[in-house]
Amino acid sequence: MRFLEKQLDANLIGGAWVQASDSAQFAVTDPATGQTIGQVPSATAEDTARAIDAAHQAFLSYRTLPVSARAEKLRRLHALILEHQDELAAIMTAEQGKPLPEARAEVGSSAAYVLWFAEEARRSMGEVIPSPWAGRKLMTTRHPIGVVAAITPWNFPSSMLARKIGPALAAGCTVVVKPASATPYSALVWGVLAEMAGFPAGAVNIVTGSARVIAGEITRNPLVRKLTFTGSTEVGKLLIRDCAETVKKVSMELGGNAPFIVFDDADIDRAIDGAMIAKFRNAGQTCICSNRIFVQAGIHDAFVARLAERTKNLVVGAGTEEGVEIGPMIDAAAIEKTRALIDDAVGEGATVVTGGTAHERGACFFQPTVMTGATAQMRIAREEIFGPVAAVYRFDTEETLIAQANDTEYGLAAYVYTNDLGRAFRMQDALEYGLLGINEVLIVTPEAPFGGLKESGLGKEGGWQGLEDFLETKYTCIGGLQKG
Numbered sequence: 001m002r003f004l005e006k007q008l009d010a011n012l013i014g015g016a017w018v019q020a021s022d023s024a025q026f027a028v029t030d031p032a033t034g035q036t037i038g039q040v041p042s043a044t045a046e047d048t049a050r051a052i053d054a055a056h057q058a059f060l061s062y063r064t065l066p067v068s069a070r071a072e073k074l075r076r077l078h079a080l081i082l083e084h085q086d087e088l089a090a091i092m093t094a095e096q097g098k099p100l101p102e103a104r105a106e107v108g109s110s111a112a113y114v115l116w117f118a119e120e121a122r123r124s125m126g127e128v129i130p131s132p133w134a135g136r137k138l139m140t141t142r143h144p145i146g147v148v149a150a151i152t153p154w155n156f157p158s159s160m161l162a163r164k165i166g167p168a169l170a171a172g173c174t175v176v177v178k179p180a181s182a183t184p185y186s187a188l189v190w191g192v193l194a195e196m197a198g199f200p201a202g203a204v205n206i207v208t209g210s211a212r213v214i215a216g217e218i219t220r221n222p223l224v225r226k227l228t229f230t231g232s233t234e235v236g237k238l239l240i241r242d243c244a245e246t247v248k249k250v251s252m253e254l255g256g257n258a259p260f261i262v263f264d265d266a267d268i269d270r271a272i273d274g275a276m277i278a279k280f281r282n283a284g285q286t287c288i289c290s291n292r293i294f295v296q297a298g299i300h301d302a303f304v305a306r307l308a309e310r311t312k313n314l315v316v317g318a319g320t321e322e323g324v325e326i327g328p329m330i331d332a333a334a335i336e337k338t339r340a341l342i343d344d345a346v347g348e349g350a351t352v353v354t355g356g357t358a359h360e361r362g363a364c365f366f367q368p369t370v371m372t373g374a375t376a377q378m379r380i381a382r383e384e385i386f387g388p389v390a391a392v393y394r395f396d397t398e399e400t401l402i403a404q405a406n407d408t409e410y411g412l413a414a415y416v417y418t419n420d421l422g423r424a425f426r427m428q429d430a431l432e433y434g435l436l437g438i439n440e441v442l443i444v445t446p447e448a449p450f451g452g453l454k455e456s457g458l459g460k461e462g463g464w465q466g467l468e469d470f471l472e473t474k475y476t477c478i479g480g481l482q483k484g
Contacts, residue, residue: 001028001038001091003189004084011041011208012191014054015201020209021047028184031097031328031364032318040184042209048176048217051205055147055174056223058202063144063172067121074118074170077197081111088158088189093319095183096157097327097364098282100319109446110162113462116446120467121170135482142471144172145249146225149218151178151211151239153230154330155285157186160253163450163461164228165190169203171470176224177206178215182330184208215239222246226469229253230287232384233410233455240458251459251469253287253451255384256412259405260290260441261427263398264298266417270439272306275390278415278441280314280368283326284388285334288413288435288444291385292374293392294401300394307390308353308370316359316368326388328364338366338387344379345371345391355389376407398423402430411453415441434460 001008009025010017019025020041027036041047081088089103096103129138150164157179168175179187187206194204207214218224219242226249229239233255243250260278262271278290295303319327329335335358342356355369366388374380374391381391395401405414414433418424424438434452437443444450449463459469 001094001185003087003091003185003192006192008185008188008192009038009040011043011047011051012188012204012206013047013051014057014205015195017191020044024209026181026209028095028182030094031330032320034363037094038185040188040208043207043214044209045213045217048178048207048214049221051176051207052147052149052217052221052223054202055176055205058200059144059147059174062174062200062203065172067124067172070170070172071118071121073198074114074121074166077193077199078111078115078118080193080196081107081114084193085111088186091189092158092183092186093327095185096154097330098319099324099327102282103319106156106159110158113159113162113446114166116462117166117170117467120167120464123464124171124467124471126473133479135479137478137481139476139478141474141476143474145470145472146173147223148173148175148226148228148470149178149224150175151215151218151227151229151231152180152187154180154182155282155287157183160230161187161190163466165204167461167467167470168228169199171467173226173470174203175205176218177204178211178218179206179208181208181211216242219243219248220245224248226250228459228469236457249469251461252457253459253461254412254455254457255410256287256289256452256456257291257382257384257408257410258288258413258415258433259431260293260415261401261405261417262293262295262299262303263416263418263420263423264296265419265423266299267419267439268299268303268306271417272303272310274415274417274439274441275307276310279390280311280326280388283329283366285330285386287384289385290390290415290441292381292405293390294395294405295392296401297394297396300392304353304370304372304392307392311368311370311390312354314368316361316365326368329366329387331364334387335364335366338385338389341380341383341385341387342369342371342389345374348375348378350374350378350380350391376404382408398426402427406430406432409455412456413437413452
């Protein structure tokens with residue numbers, strides 16, 4: 001695959017585009033067709049170590065750049081992303097499958113994060129502390145942490161990078177990126193863009209290949225001072241454990257089991273619109289997707305009927321086709337997991353209202369599905385669905401709803417639809433989630449922190465908080481300031 005004049009079949013290490021040291025490669029496929037769209041290197045541990053060394057050498061000089069110079073490079077990167085938005089979206093759709101309008105929106109979001117951190121870096125100030133001693137001044141200063149490793153997922157292959165590369169470069173850090181093997185091209189283009197924006201060789205390094213091999217070197221290498229990861233809770237726990245050996249700082253954006261809650265007093269039209277977005281965007285393959293739809297008994301049946309009707313009318317197809325709303329799932333394993341969750345739920349008494357089987361398009365396509373009669377005992381209630389399946393739960397009272405919604409180890413996102421202002425604030429207090437949308441589902445923005453509670457993660461991305469984990473604070477006490 002090409003981007004501008006660059007053939008994206010190599011890794012970027014220390015400013016050079018190189019193959020794996022053992023020449024190994026792996027294929028990248030289009031999930032809509034199953035066809036191979038290219039080959040990229042399968043980096044070794046030694047290749048990863050070279051990338052880390054290159055990042056460390058670059059860090060020694062890059063960290064001394066004035067914040068204004070770093071910000072200017074990021075503003076140039078922001079402009080380049082927008083300039084090539086359509087090309088970047090086409091690359092994403094080819095390897096990930098999402099409809100082109102969704103891909104284009106993600107690229108725009110990536111640019112917005114880069115611009116936000118270009119500006120936020122200029123506000124990463126220290127402080128002067130009132131001294132308890134005469135003749136002394138106390139202060140704190142902020143410094144880049146060092147080499148940052150970023151491991152990113154396939155479902156949002158551009159915006160997840162923006163939320164990691166952006167603050168790292170803004171803070172004065174250098175990065176080594178390991179993208180998901182399903183979507184390496186959306187990361188490799190960032191290497192091209194970083195070069196075009198004027199970042200020095202080694203500031204951005206990208207290695208593709210085995211997660212086990214590359215992450216193993218990242219976690220044990222003492223030159224890596226921070227790991228930022230987006231992915232499953234299970235893998236996140238392993239990375240946290242492995243990073244403990246060298247006491248790295250970690251940021252973890254992990255799994256979710258988002259409740260989507262509709263009370264009797266809600267605007268049902270607005271709630272249906274929200275449910276369609278929160279459930280079916282990216283074919284349901286998002287960590288903040290509504291995983292459990294709780295609807296109060298008084299409107300349950302009407303809500304389900306309207307949700308099913310809207311779901312039946314969703315247009316399924318390749319992301320490049322005009323008017324498509326649901327693209328393919330990422331691979332055959334995702335299809336099998338979705339089918340297994342539905343089978344388990346039906347076996348436990350749930351009812352499929354619409355969908356429930358593979359789509360006639362074949363390959364990695366699945367019918368958008370609505371189910372009723374879901375209960376907390378079913379796998380579909382305990383696990384991330386990560387597919388276009390809306391499981392609806394009936395509830396009676398606010399008190400029972402809160403207990404049900406919080407009955408999970410996850411705590412990433414939650415959505416509530418109600419026209420009762422008091423109830424909205426009670427939900428804000430009671431729900432154990434890091435992100436909360438009241439009568440809204442499109443709530444993620446660079447200006448606000450993104451991150452979960454409980455086993456959904458550590459740290460925040462976005463907002464002023466998104467720069468924090470890439471900086472270290474030094475305290476300095478200066479004495480001998482009295483005259484004489």
